[in-house]
Amino acid sequence: MRKLLVTVFLLAVGLLIPGCHPLPQREQTASITVVSTIFPVSDILCNLAGDTVAVSSLLPPGASPHTFEPSIDQVKSISSARLLVCVGAGLDSWSLKLADATExxxxxxxxxxxxNLETNLELGTDPxxxxxxxxxxxxxxxxxxxxxxNxxxxxxxxxxxxxNCYQGELTALDQEIRSVTTAFRQRKFISLHAAWKYFARRYDLEEVExxxxxxxxEPSAGWVTEIIxxxxxxNVGAIFAEPQLSLRLAERIAEETGAKLFVLDPLGGPQLPGRGSYLDLMRYNLNIFKAALN
Structure with a gap:
Protein backbone atom coordinates (compact mmCIF):
# COMPACT_ATOMS: atom_id res chain seq x y z
CA MET A 1 0.00 0.00 0.00
CA ARG A 2 1.33 3.40 -0.97
CA LYS A 3 1.76 5.90 1.82
CA LEU A 4 2.25 9.59 1.18
CA LEU A 5 4.82 10.92 3.59
CA VAL A 6 5.60 14.57 3.93
CA THR A 7 8.54 15.18 6.25
CA VAL A 8 8.70 18.66 7.63
CA PHE A 9 12.17 19.59 8.86
CA LEU A 10 12.55 22.11 11.64
CA LEU A 11 14.70 24.88 10.18
CA ALA A 12 15.02 27.09 13.21
CA VAL A 13 15.00 26.97 16.92
CA GLY A 14 12.85 29.29 17.97
CA LEU A 15 -3.15 29.06 18.69
CA LEU A 16 -5.79 29.64 21.28
CA ILE A 17 -9.43 30.36 20.40
CA PRO A 18 -11.65 30.13 23.49
CA GLY A 19 -13.46 26.85 23.84
CA CYS A 20 -11.42 25.08 21.16
CA HIS A 21 -10.00 21.75 22.29
CA PRO A 22 -9.09 18.48 20.56
CA LEU A 23 -12.22 16.47 20.02
CA PRO A 24 -12.52 12.73 20.68
CA GLN A 25 -14.83 12.31 17.70
CA ARG A 26 -15.48 14.10 14.46
CA GLU A 27 -18.00 16.93 14.67
CA GLN A 28 -20.87 16.97 12.22
CA THR A 29 -19.87 20.51 11.12
CA ALA A 30 -16.28 19.50 10.36
CA SER A 31 -15.34 18.96 6.74
CA ILE A 32 -12.22 16.89 7.43
CA THR A 33 -10.64 14.96 10.30
CA VAL A 34 -7.07 15.51 11.44
CA VAL A 35 -5.26 13.33 13.97
CA SER A 36 -2.08 14.05 15.89
CA THR A 37 -0.11 11.87 18.23
CA ILE A 38 0.08 14.17 21.28
CA PHE A 39 -2.30 16.61 22.89
CA PRO A 40 -0.23 19.83 22.61
CA VAL A 41 -0.06 19.47 18.83
CA SER A 42 -3.77 18.63 18.68
CA ASP A 43 -4.61 21.79 20.56
CA ILE A 44 -2.45 23.89 18.25
CA LEU A 45 -4.13 22.32 15.23
CA CYS A 46 -7.57 22.94 16.69
CA ASN A 47 -6.88 26.61 17.17
CA LEU A 48 -5.43 27.03 13.72
CA ALA A 49 -8.12 25.13 11.89
CA GLY A 50 -11.29 26.33 13.60
CA ASP A 51 -14.63 24.54 13.44
CA THR A 52 -14.19 23.09 9.96
CA VAL A 53 -11.69 20.47 11.15
CA ALA A 54 -12.25 17.76 13.76
CA VAL A 55 -9.03 17.21 15.67
CA SER A 56 -8.15 14.31 17.97
CA SER A 57 -5.12 12.89 19.77
CA LEU A 58 -3.96 9.29 19.57
CA LEU A 59 -2.07 9.26 22.87
CA PRO A 60 -4.45 8.85 25.83
CA PRO A 61 -4.00 11.07 28.92
CA GLY A 62 -1.36 9.77 31.31
CA ALA A 63 0.46 7.69 28.69
CA SER A 64 4.03 8.33 27.56
CA PRO A 65 4.65 8.50 23.79
CA HIS A 66 8.03 6.88 24.39
CA THR A 67 6.50 3.67 25.73
CA PHE A 68 3.00 3.71 24.22
CA GLU A 69 1.76 0.58 22.46
CA PRO A 70 -1.19 1.37 20.17
CA SER A 71 -4.18 -0.89 19.88
CA ILE A 72 -6.63 -1.63 17.09
CA ASP A 73 -8.75 1.25 18.38
CA GLN A 74 -6.03 3.69 17.37
CA VAL A 75 -6.01 2.21 13.86
CA LYS A 76 -9.75 2.78 13.63
CA SER A 77 -9.42 6.33 14.93
CA ILE A 78 -7.32 7.42 11.96
CA SER A 79 -9.07 5.39 9.28
CA SER A 80 -11.21 8.36 8.24
CA ALA A 81 -8.59 11.06 8.81
CA ARG A 82 -7.12 13.12 6.00
CA LEU A 83 -3.98 14.07 7.89
CA LEU A 84 -1.78 12.56 10.60
CA VAL A 85 0.62 14.90 12.41
CA CYS A 86 3.39 13.22 14.38
CA VAL A 87 6.36 14.69 16.22
CA GLY A 88 9.02 12.38 14.83
CA ALA A 89 12.63 12.02 16.00
CA GLY A 90 11.76 8.68 17.58
CA LEU A 91 9.10 10.04 19.94
CA ASP A 92 6.06 8.51 18.24
CA SER A 93 7.31 6.13 15.56
CA TRP A 94 4.44 3.81 16.48
CA SER A 95 2.10 6.23 14.68
CA LEU A 96 3.74 5.44 11.34
CA LYS A 97 2.88 1.78 11.84
CA LEU A 98 -0.73 2.80 12.35
CA ALA A 99 -0.61 4.85 9.17
CA ASP A 100 0.63 1.82 7.25
CA ALA A 101 -2.63 0.07 8.09
CA THR A 102 -4.87 2.81 6.69
CA GLU A 103 -6.64 2.60 3.36
CA ASN A 116 17.78 17.98 11.40
CA LEU A 117 17.57 17.98 15.17
CA GLU A 118 21.20 16.94 15.38
CA THR A 119 22.60 19.37 12.83
CA ASN A 120 20.47 22.46 13.40
CA LEU A 121 19.17 22.31 16.95
CA GLU A 122 22.23 20.72 18.53
CA LEU A 123 20.13 18.87 21.08
CA GLY A 124 20.84 15.33 19.96
CA THR A 125 17.69 13.29 19.54
CA ASP A 126 15.52 15.39 21.85
CA PRO A 127 12.11 15.79 20.13
CA ASN A 150 -3.35 22.90 1.33
CA ASN A 164 -1.93 35.58 13.46
CA CYS A 165 -4.10 35.58 16.58
CA TYR A 166 -2.44 32.55 18.10
CA GLN A 167 1.06 33.77 17.36
CA GLY A 168 0.17 36.89 19.32
CA GLU A 169 -0.88 34.75 22.27
CA LEU A 170 2.37 32.80 22.06
CA THR A 171 4.33 36.04 22.11
CA ALA A 172 2.49 37.06 25.27
CA LEU A 173 3.16 33.63 26.78
CA ASP A 174 6.88 33.92 26.07
CA GLN A 175 7.02 37.36 27.67
CA GLU A 176 5.18 36.06 30.73
CA ILE A 177 7.53 33.10 31.12
CA ARG A 178 10.58 35.30 30.62
CA SER A 179 9.45 37.82 33.24
CA VAL A 180 8.97 35.04 35.80
CA THR A 181 12.09 32.98 35.08
CA THR A 182 14.37 36.04 35.06
CA ALA A 183 13.70 36.46 38.78
CA PHE A 184 14.55 32.89 39.75
CA ARG A 185 17.10 32.68 42.56
CA GLN A 186 18.16 29.20 41.44
CA ARG A 187 18.65 28.08 37.84
CA LYS A 188 19.90 24.49 38.13
CA PHE A 189 17.71 21.39 38.18
CA ILE A 190 17.76 17.64 37.60
CA SER A 191 15.18 15.94 35.33
CA LEU A 192 13.90 12.40 35.52
CA HIS A 193 13.36 12.54 31.75
CA ALA A 194 15.11 14.75 29.19
CA ALA A 195 12.10 16.77 28.11
CA TRP A 196 13.07 20.29 29.19
CA LYS A 197 16.25 21.17 27.29
CA TYR A 198 14.46 23.51 24.86
CA PHE A 199 12.65 25.28 27.67
CA ALA A 200 15.84 25.55 29.75
CA ARG A 201 17.87 26.95 26.87
CA ARG A 202 15.19 29.49 25.94
CA TYR A 203 14.90 30.84 29.50
CA ASP A 204 18.51 30.53 30.65
CA LEU A 205 18.02 27.62 33.01
CA GLU A 206 20.46 24.71 33.46
CA GLU A 207 19.44 21.08 33.32
CA VAL A 208 22.44 19.67 35.17
CA GLU A 209 21.68 16.01 34.50
CA GLU A 218 15.90 1.28 34.28
CA PRO A 219 19.23 3.13 34.76
CA SER A 220 22.08 1.26 36.41
CA ALA A 221 22.72 1.50 40.13
CA GLY A 222 26.07 3.13 39.37
CA TRP A 223 24.41 5.85 37.30
CA VAL A 224 21.88 6.59 40.02
CA THR A 225 24.77 6.96 42.47
CA GLU A 226 26.45 9.42 40.09
CA ILE A 227 23.21 11.41 39.86
CA ILE A 228 23.02 11.59 43.65
CA ASN A 235 23.76 22.19 45.21
CA VAL A 236 20.75 21.28 43.08
CA GLY A 237 17.58 21.86 45.04
CA ALA A 238 14.94 20.63 42.59
CA ILE A 239 14.29 17.33 40.86
CA PHE A 240 11.59 17.27 38.16
CA ALA A 241 9.56 14.14 37.42
CA GLU A 242 6.57 13.66 35.11
CA PRO A 243 3.12 12.11 35.65
CA GLN A 244 3.56 9.81 32.64
CA LEU A 245 6.55 8.05 34.27
CA SER A 246 7.18 6.26 37.56
CA LEU A 247 8.27 8.56 40.40
CA ARG A 248 10.21 5.87 42.25
CA LEU A 249 13.73 6.83 41.16
CA ALA A 250 13.10 10.55 41.55
CA GLU A 251 11.72 9.98 45.03
CA ARG A 252 14.81 7.97 45.99
CA ILE A 253 17.19 10.65 44.75
CA ALA A 254 15.23 13.38 46.54
CA GLU A 255 15.27 11.38 49.76
CA GLU A 256 19.01 10.75 49.66
CA THR A 257 20.02 14.29 48.67
CA GLY A 258 17.49 16.50 50.42
CA ALA A 259 16.41 18.01 47.11
CA LYS A 260 12.71 18.63 46.62
CA LEU A 261 10.66 16.67 44.08
CA PHE A 262 8.29 18.46 41.69
CA VAL A 263 6.15 17.06 38.89
CA LEU A 264 6.12 18.82 35.51
CA ASP A 265 3.80 17.75 32.71
CA PRO A 266 5.04 17.98 29.10
CA LEU A 267 1.81 16.61 27.57
CA GLY A 268 -1.29 17.73 29.45
CA GLY A 269 -4.76 16.79 28.27
CA PRO A 270 -8.22 18.27 27.71
CA GLN A 271 -9.63 16.83 30.93
CA LEU A 272 -6.67 17.66 33.21
CA PRO A 273 -7.11 20.64 35.58
CA GLY A 274 -5.02 23.60 34.45
CA ARG A 275 -3.64 21.69 31.46
CA GLY A 276 -6.56 21.71 29.04
CA SER A 277 -4.81 23.70 26.32
CA TYR A 278 -1.22 24.19 25.17
CA LEU A 279 -1.12 27.70 26.63
CA ASP A 280 -2.58 26.54 29.94
CA LEU A 281 -0.13 23.64 30.03
CA MET A 282 2.86 25.93 29.64
CA ARG A 283 1.58 28.24 32.38
CA TYR A 284 0.96 25.23 34.61
CA ASN A 285 4.58 24.16 34.18
CA LEU A 286 5.80 27.71 34.68
CA ASN A 287 4.14 27.72 38.09
CA ILE A 288 5.90 24.45 38.95
CA PHE A 289 9.25 25.89 37.89
CA LYS A 290 8.54 28.99 39.97
CA ALA A 291 7.75 26.94 43.08
CA ALA A 292 10.91 24.87 42.58
CA LEU A 293 13.49 27.50 41.63
CA ASN A 294 12.24 30.67 43.29
Missing amino acids: PPILIIELASLA HFWLDPLIVRDTICPLLAKELT LLPEKKDEIQSNL VVTGSPGQ DTVINN
Missing part, protein backbone atom coordinates in the same frame (compact mmCIF):
# COMPACT_ATOMS: atom_id res chain seq x y z
CA PRO A 104 -6.70 4.85 1.40
CA PRO A 105 -3.23 6.23 2.25
CA ILE A 106 -3.16 9.09 4.74
CA LEU A 107 -1.10 12.25 4.43
CA ILE A 108 1.55 12.39 7.15
CA ILE A 109 3.28 15.48 8.51
CA GLU A 110 6.37 14.69 10.59
CA LEU A 111 7.41 17.79 12.52
CA ALA A 112 11.02 16.83 13.00
CA SER A 113 13.63 14.51 11.64
CA LEU A 114 16.53 13.05 13.60
CA ALA A 115 19.13 14.45 11.19
CA HIS A 128 10.41 17.94 22.81
CA PHE A 129 10.56 21.18 20.83
CA TRP A 130 6.94 22.08 21.59
CA LEU A 131 8.03 23.03 25.12
CA ASP A 132 9.63 26.16 23.65
CA PRO A 133 6.74 28.51 22.78
CA LEU A 134 8.85 30.48 20.32
CA ILE A 135 9.62 27.37 18.29
CA VAL A 136 5.88 26.75 18.27
CA ARG A 137 5.19 30.34 17.23
CA ASP A 138 7.84 30.75 14.57
CA THR A 139 8.16 27.24 13.11
CA ILE A 140 5.45 24.78 14.09
CA CYS A 141 2.41 27.02 13.66
CA PRO A 142 3.32 28.33 10.18
CA LEU A 143 4.09 24.80 8.98
CA LEU A 144 0.79 23.44 10.25
CA ALA A 145 -1.15 26.41 8.89
CA LYS A 146 0.39 25.81 5.47
CA GLU A 147 -0.61 22.13 5.47
CA LEU A 148 -4.14 22.95 6.63
CA THR A 149 -4.45 25.51 3.87
CA LEU A 151 -6.18 20.67 2.54
CA LEU A 152 -8.73 23.47 2.79
CA PRO A 153 -7.76 26.23 0.33
CA GLU A 154 -11.20 27.82 0.65
CA LYS A 155 -10.40 28.46 4.35
CA LYS A 156 -7.09 30.19 3.67
CA ASP A 157 -8.11 33.56 5.11
CA GLU A 158 -9.64 32.04 8.23
CA ILE A 159 -6.60 29.89 8.89
CA GLN A 160 -4.27 32.86 8.40
CA SER A 161 -6.35 34.95 10.79
CA ASN A 162 -6.25 32.17 13.38
CA LEU A 163 -2.50 31.88 12.91
CA VAL A 210 18.97 13.58 33.40
CA VAL A 211 18.18 10.48 35.45
CA THR A 212 16.97 8.25 32.62
CA GLY A 213 17.84 8.82 28.98
CA SER A 214 15.29 6.31 27.70
CA PRO A 215 11.89 6.28 29.43
CA GLY A 216 10.85 2.77 30.35
CA GLN A 217 14.45 1.61 30.81
CA ASP A 229 26.62 12.87 43.80
CA THR A 230 25.86 15.41 41.07
CA VAL A 231 22.87 16.78 42.96
CA ILE A 232 24.95 17.18 46.13
CA ASN A 233 28.07 18.60 44.46
CA ASN A 234 26.11 21.15 42.41
Whole structure:
Protein backbone atom coordinates (compact mmCIF):
# COMPACT_ATOMS: atom_id res chain seq x y z
CA MET A 1 0.00 0.00 0.00
CA ARG A 2 1.33 3.40 -0.97
CA LYS A 3 1.76 5.90 1.82
CA LEU A 4 2.25 9.59 1.18
CA LEU A 5 4.82 10.92 3.59
CA VAL A 6 5.60 14.57 3.93
CA THR A 7 8.54 15.18 6.25
CA VAL A 8 8.70 18.66 7.63
CA PHE A 9 12.17 19.59 8.86
CA LEU A 10 12.55 22.11 11.64
CA LEU A 11 14.70 24.88 10.18
CA ALA A 12 15.02 27.09 13.21
CA VAL A 13 15.00 26.97 16.92
CA GLY A 14 12.85 29.29 17.97
CA LEU A 15 -3.15 29.06 18.69
CA LEU A 16 -5.79 29.64 21.28
CA ILE A 17 -9.43 30.36 20.40
CA PRO A 18 -11.65 30.13 23.49
CA GLY A 19 -13.46 26.85 23.84
CA CYS A 20 -11.42 25.08 21.16
CA HIS A 21 -10.00 21.75 22.29
CA PRO A 22 -9.09 18.48 20.56
CA LEU A 23 -12.22 16.47 20.02
CA PRO A 24 -12.52 12.73 20.68
CA GLN A 25 -14.83 12.31 17.70
CA ARG A 26 -15.48 14.10 14.46
CA GLU A 27 -18.00 16.93 14.67
CA GLN A 28 -20.87 16.97 12.22
CA THR A 29 -19.87 20.51 11.12
CA ALA A 30 -16.28 19.50 10.36
CA SER A 31 -15.34 18.96 6.74
CA ILE A 32 -12.22 16.89 7.43
CA THR A 33 -10.64 14.96 10.30
CA VAL A 34 -7.07 15.51 11.44
CA VAL A 35 -5.26 13.33 13.97
CA SER A 36 -2.08 14.05 15.89
CA THR A 37 -0.11 11.87 18.23
CA ILE A 38 0.08 14.17 21.28
CA PHE A 39 -2.30 16.61 22.89
CA PRO A 40 -0.23 19.83 22.61
CA VAL A 41 -0.06 19.47 18.83
CA SER A 42 -3.77 18.63 18.68
CA ASP A 43 -4.61 21.79 20.56
CA ILE A 44 -2.45 23.89 18.25
CA LEU A 45 -4.13 22.32 15.23
CA CYS A 46 -7.57 22.94 16.69
CA ASN A 47 -6.88 26.61 17.17
CA LEU A 48 -5.43 27.03 13.72
CA ALA A 49 -8.12 25.13 11.89
CA GLY A 50 -11.29 26.33 13.60
CA ASP A 51 -14.63 24.54 13.44
CA THR A 52 -14.19 23.09 9.96
CA VAL A 53 -11.69 20.47 11.15
CA ALA A 54 -12.25 17.76 13.76
CA VAL A 55 -9.03 17.21 15.67
CA SER A 56 -8.15 14.31 17.97
CA SER A 57 -5.12 12.89 19.77
CA LEU A 58 -3.96 9.29 19.57
CA LEU A 59 -2.07 9.26 22.87
CA PRO A 60 -4.45 8.85 25.83
CA PRO A 61 -4.00 11.07 28.92
CA GLY A 62 -1.36 9.77 31.31
CA ALA A 63 0.46 7.69 28.69
CA SER A 64 4.03 8.33 27.56
CA PRO A 65 4.65 8.50 23.79
CA HIS A 66 8.03 6.88 24.39
CA THR A 67 6.50 3.67 25.73
CA PHE A 68 3.00 3.71 24.22
CA GLU A 69 1.76 0.58 22.46
CA PRO A 70 -1.19 1.37 20.17
CA SER A 71 -4.18 -0.89 19.88
CA ILE A 72 -6.63 -1.63 17.09
CA ASP A 73 -8.75 1.25 18.38
CA GLN A 74 -6.03 3.69 17.37
CA VAL A 75 -6.01 2.21 13.86
CA LYS A 76 -9.75 2.78 13.63
CA SER A 77 -9.42 6.33 14.93
CA ILE A 78 -7.32 7.42 11.96
CA SER A 79 -9.07 5.39 9.28
CA SER A 80 -11.21 8.36 8.24
CA ALA A 81 -8.59 11.06 8.81
CA ARG A 82 -7.12 13.12 6.00
CA LEU A 83 -3.98 14.07 7.89
CA LEU A 84 -1.78 12.56 10.60
CA VAL A 85 0.62 14.90 12.41
CA CYS A 86 3.39 13.22 14.38
CA VAL A 87 6.36 14.69 16.22
CA GLY A 88 9.02 12.38 14.83
CA ALA A 89 12.63 12.02 16.00
CA GLY A 90 11.76 8.68 17.58
CA LEU A 91 9.10 10.04 19.94
CA ASP A 92 6.06 8.51 18.24
CA SER A 93 7.31 6.13 15.56
CA TRP A 94 4.44 3.81 16.48
CA SER A 95 2.10 6.23 14.68
CA LEU A 96 3.74 5.44 11.34
CA LYS A 97 2.88 1.78 11.84
CA LEU A 98 -0.73 2.80 12.35
CA ALA A 99 -0.61 4.85 9.17
CA ASP A 100 0.63 1.82 7.25
CA ALA A 101 -2.63 0.07 8.09
CA THR A 102 -4.87 2.81 6.69
CA GLU A 103 -6.64 2.60 3.36
CA PRO A 104 -6.70 4.85 1.40
CA PRO A 105 -3.23 6.23 2.25
CA ILE A 106 -3.16 9.09 4.74
CA LEU A 107 -1.10 12.25 4.43
CA ILE A 108 1.55 12.39 7.15
CA ILE A 109 3.28 15.48 8.51
CA GLU A 110 6.37 14.69 10.59
CA LEU A 111 7.41 17.79 12.52
CA ALA A 112 11.02 16.83 13.00
CA SER A 113 13.63 14.51 11.64
CA LEU A 114 16.53 13.05 13.60
CA ALA A 115 19.13 14.45 11.19
CA ASN A 116 17.78 17.98 11.40
CA LEU A 117 17.57 17.98 15.17
CA GLU A 118 21.20 16.94 15.38
CA THR A 119 22.60 19.37 12.83
CA ASN A 120 20.47 22.46 13.40
CA LEU A 121 19.17 22.31 16.95
CA GLU A 122 22.23 20.72 18.53
CA LEU A 123 20.13 18.87 21.08
CA GLY A 124 20.84 15.33 19.96
CA THR A 125 17.69 13.29 19.54
CA ASP A 126 15.52 15.39 21.85
CA PRO A 127 12.11 15.79 20.13
CA HIS A 128 10.41 17.94 22.81
CA PHE A 129 10.56 21.18 20.83
CA TRP A 130 6.94 22.08 21.59
CA LEU A 131 8.03 23.03 25.12
CA ASP A 132 9.63 26.16 23.65
CA PRO A 133 6.74 28.51 22.78
CA LEU A 134 8.85 30.48 20.32
CA ILE A 135 9.62 27.37 18.29
CA VAL A 136 5.88 26.75 18.27
CA ARG A 137 5.19 30.34 17.23
CA ASP A 138 7.84 30.75 14.57
CA THR A 139 8.16 27.24 13.11
CA ILE A 140 5.45 24.78 14.09
CA CYS A 141 2.41 27.02 13.66
CA PRO A 142 3.32 28.33 10.18
CA LEU A 143 4.09 24.80 8.98
CA LEU A 144 0.79 23.44 10.25
CA ALA A 145 -1.15 26.41 8.89
CA LYS A 146 0.39 25.81 5.47
CA GLU A 147 -0.61 22.13 5.47
CA LEU A 148 -4.14 22.95 6.63
CA THR A 149 -4.45 25.51 3.87
CA ASN A 150 -3.35 22.90 1.33
CA LEU A 151 -6.18 20.67 2.54
CA LEU A 152 -8.73 23.47 2.79
CA PRO A 153 -7.76 26.23 0.33
CA GLU A 154 -11.20 27.82 0.65
CA LYS A 155 -10.40 28.46 4.35
CA LYS A 156 -7.09 30.19 3.67
CA ASP A 157 -8.11 33.56 5.11
CA GLU A 158 -9.64 32.04 8.23
CA ILE A 159 -6.60 29.89 8.89
CA GLN A 160 -4.27 32.86 8.40
CA SER A 161 -6.35 34.95 10.79
CA ASN A 162 -6.25 32.17 13.38
CA LEU A 163 -2.50 31.88 12.91
CA ASN A 164 -1.93 35.58 13.46
CA CYS A 165 -4.10 35.58 16.58
CA TYR A 166 -2.44 32.55 18.10
CA GLN A 167 1.06 33.77 17.36
CA GLY A 168 0.17 36.89 19.32
CA GLU A 169 -0.88 34.75 22.27
CA LEU A 170 2.37 32.80 22.06
CA THR A 171 4.33 36.04 22.11
CA ALA A 172 2.49 37.06 25.27
CA LEU A 173 3.16 33.63 26.78
CA ASP A 174 6.88 33.92 26.07
CA GLN A 175 7.02 37.36 27.67
CA GLU A 176 5.18 36.06 30.73
CA ILE A 177 7.53 33.10 31.12
CA ARG A 178 10.58 35.30 30.62
CA SER A 179 9.45 37.82 33.24
CA VAL A 180 8.97 35.04 35.80
CA THR A 181 12.09 32.98 35.08
CA THR A 182 14.37 36.04 35.06
CA ALA A 183 13.70 36.46 38.78
CA PHE A 184 14.55 32.89 39.75
CA ARG A 185 17.10 32.68 42.56
CA GLN A 186 18.16 29.20 41.44
CA ARG A 187 18.65 28.08 37.84
CA LYS A 188 19.90 24.49 38.13
CA PHE A 189 17.71 21.39 38.18
CA ILE A 190 17.76 17.64 37.60
CA SER A 191 15.18 15.94 35.33
CA LEU A 192 13.90 12.40 35.52
CA HIS A 193 13.36 12.54 31.75
CA ALA A 194 15.11 14.75 29.19
CA ALA A 195 12.10 16.77 28.11
CA TRP A 196 13.07 20.29 29.19
CA LYS A 197 16.25 21.17 27.29
CA TYR A 198 14.46 23.51 24.86
CA PHE A 199 12.65 25.28 27.67
CA ALA A 200 15.84 25.55 29.75
CA ARG A 201 17.87 26.95 26.87
CA ARG A 202 15.19 29.49 25.94
CA TYR A 203 14.90 30.84 29.50
CA ASP A 204 18.51 30.53 30.65
CA LEU A 205 18.02 27.62 33.01
CA GLU A 206 20.46 24.71 33.46
CA GLU A 207 19.44 21.08 33.32
CA VAL A 208 22.44 19.67 35.17
CA GLU A 209 21.68 16.01 34.50
CA VAL A 210 18.97 13.58 33.40
CA VAL A 211 18.18 10.48 35.45
CA THR A 212 16.97 8.25 32.62
CA GLY A 213 17.84 8.82 28.98
CA SER A 214 15.29 6.31 27.70
CA PRO A 215 11.89 6.28 29.43
CA GLY A 216 10.85 2.77 30.35
CA GLN A 217 14.45 1.61 30.81
CA GLU A 218 15.90 1.28 34.28
CA PRO A 219 19.23 3.13 34.76
CA SER A 220 22.08 1.26 36.41
CA ALA A 221 22.72 1.50 40.13
CA GLY A 222 26.07 3.13 39.37
CA TRP A 223 24.41 5.85 37.30
CA VAL A 224 21.88 6.59 40.02
CA THR A 225 24.77 6.96 42.47
CA GLU A 226 26.45 9.42 40.09
CA ILE A 227 23.21 11.41 39.86
CA ILE A 228 23.02 11.59 43.65
CA ASP A 229 26.62 12.87 43.80
CA THR A 230 25.86 15.41 41.07
CA VAL A 231 22.87 16.78 42.96
CA ILE A 232 24.95 17.18 46.13
CA ASN A 233 28.07 18.60 44.46
CA ASN A 234 26.11 21.15 42.41
CA ASN A 235 23.76 22.19 45.21
CA VAL A 236 20.75 21.28 43.08
CA GLY A 237 17.58 21.86 45.04
CA ALA A 238 14.94 20.63 42.59
CA ILE A 239 14.29 17.33 40.86
CA PHE A 240 11.59 17.27 38.16
CA ALA A 241 9.56 14.14 37.42
CA GLU A 242 6.57 13.66 35.11
CA PRO A 243 3.12 12.11 35.65
CA GLN A 244 3.56 9.81 32.64
CA LEU A 245 6.55 8.05 34.27
CA SER A 246 7.18 6.26 37.56
CA LEU A 247 8.27 8.56 40.40
CA ARG A 248 10.21 5.87 42.25
CA LEU A 249 13.73 6.83 41.16
CA ALA A 250 13.10 10.55 41.55
CA GLU A 251 11.72 9.98 45.03
CA ARG A 252 14.81 7.97 45.99
CA ILE A 253 17.19 10.65 44.75
CA ALA A 254 15.23 13.38 46.54
CA GLU A 255 15.27 11.38 49.76
CA GLU A 256 19.01 10.75 49.66
CA THR A 257 20.02 14.29 48.67
CA GLY A 258 17.49 16.50 50.42
CA ALA A 259 16.41 18.01 47.11
CA LYS A 260 12.71 18.63 46.62
CA LEU A 261 10.66 16.67 44.08
CA PHE A 262 8.29 18.46 41.69
CA VAL A 263 6.15 17.06 38.89
CA LEU A 264 6.12 18.82 35.51
CA ASP A 265 3.80 17.75 32.71
CA PRO A 266 5.04 17.98 29.10
CA LEU A 267 1.81 16.61 27.57
CA GLY A 268 -1.29 17.73 29.45
CA GLY A 269 -4.76 16.79 28.27
CA PRO A 270 -8.22 18.27 27.71
CA GLN A 271 -9.63 16.83 30.93
CA LEU A 272 -6.67 17.66 33.21
CA PRO A 273 -7.11 20.64 35.58
CA GLY A 274 -5.02 23.60 34.45
CA ARG A 275 -3.64 21.69 31.46
CA GLY A 276 -6.56 21.71 29.04
CA SER A 277 -4.81 23.70 26.32
CA TYR A 278 -1.22 24.19 25.17
CA LEU A 279 -1.12 27.70 26.63
CA ASP A 280 -2.58 26.54 29.94
CA LEU A 281 -0.13 23.64 30.03
CA MET A 282 2.86 25.93 29.64
CA ARG A 283 1.58 28.24 32.38
CA TYR A 284 0.96 25.23 34.61
CA ASN A 285 4.58 24.16 34.18
CA LEU A 286 5.80 27.71 34.68
CA ASN A 287 4.14 27.72 38.09
CA ILE A 288 5.90 24.45 38.95
CA PHE A 289 9.25 25.89 37.89
CA LYS A 290 8.54 28.99 39.97
CA ALA A 291 7.75 26.94 43.08
CA ALA A 292 10.91 24.87 42.58
CA LEU A 293 13.49 27.50 41.63
CA ASN A 294 12.24 30.67 43.29
